[in-house]
């Protein structure tokens with residue numbers, strides 16, 4: 001690595017929003033532990049690197065998996081979410097797309113070409129999804145072509161399908177939003193057994209496994225028992241994702257989204273889980289940052305550890321089955337919608353977390369406020385600001 005100062009370290013490699021980073025654990029590390037990480041990162045072997053336009057570089061490492069950057073800005077996305085199929089037989093009402101039982105698969109040769117293009121553009125990591133990616137008949141070939149292009153590759157699955165096709169992935173995340181009847185109520189089918197069986201099978205095969213938990217209000221109420229169950233199986237990487245109001249989920253969003261009280265309870269719940277399972281990495285997705293900011297989590301520490309709030313159109317890119325680019329999987333194109341400057345309206349404009357949070361989730365803002373660049377209406381700071389504005393206007 002160049003002698004330039006390391007500015008950000010993003011630990012991990014997993015297949016969803018903020019797949020390269022947003023590790024909650026490091027937010028509460030001591031300064032001494034952080035300093036040791038910084039020193040160690042100087043000697044992590046580089047797998048791929050790129051120069052960044054404002055000076056400095058970003059490099060991907062495998063041991064440990066991370067992105068280490070001396071740059072202040074990104075010249076290209078770090079990660080791309082690539083949809084490999086629209087097929088899925090599951091009825092999940094909270095799905096962020098609207099897949100079909102016989103939905104189209106993208107041919108493996110087409111995906112290989114897309115991977116080469118993404119790698120040439122400087123992308124480090126692709127996260128594959130669907131539909132249900134396991135429905136694609138050529139999944140192992142697809143993973144191999146991504147790796148041949150120089151990309152690391154992850155996958156998200158419900159666990160329903162041919163698990164023997166999962167070959168050559170850096171990490172596979174299994175979605176399990178609740179247990180037992182709760183799973184069936186949240187996802188619309190009795191899928192807990194398949195998800196847990198998939199986790200066991202992948203762990204048994206030596207595949208790095210994470211778990212995705214999309215938080216709706218019922219799943220959040222049962223979060224502790226879901227985490228306990230997957231940790232008992234051997235999972236050491238747990239990702240909490242915010243529900244997004246796109247695809248099928250748009251029809252149930254207002255009834256299923258976290259309540260304001262639950263939004264405020266996310267950070268305490270994470271601290272409690274970290275205390276109970278210190279051996280586990282807990283991550284949250286890009287859209288969860290407002291729930292942490294409301295508790296005063298240090299924005300400088302967030303920047304140091306490469307924490308990403310809304311990084312659509314900057315560090316993140318999405319590619320759908322038609323090959324169309326978008327800033328993220330939850331918002332249609334253009335791929336660079338000019339979100340880097342964040343949301344300019346108050347309270348985001350003067351918010352201490354705006355450089356990281358960037359105004360919260362634009363997909364949520366668009367759904368609830370009709371504008372991608374409205375402040376995230378579910379952020380507690382935005383809720384308080386709006387309440388104060390109303391009170392001031394009627395004084």
Ligand code: SF4
Nearest residue numbers: 286310312328361362
């Ligand atoms: S709009 Fe931003 S915060 Fe929301 S899902 Fe997309 S990248 Fe994440």
Ligand code: SF4
Nearest residue numbers: 348351357359360379
């Ligand atoms: S006020 Fe805006 S920038 Fe600040 S945390 Fe909330 S959504 Fe993010």
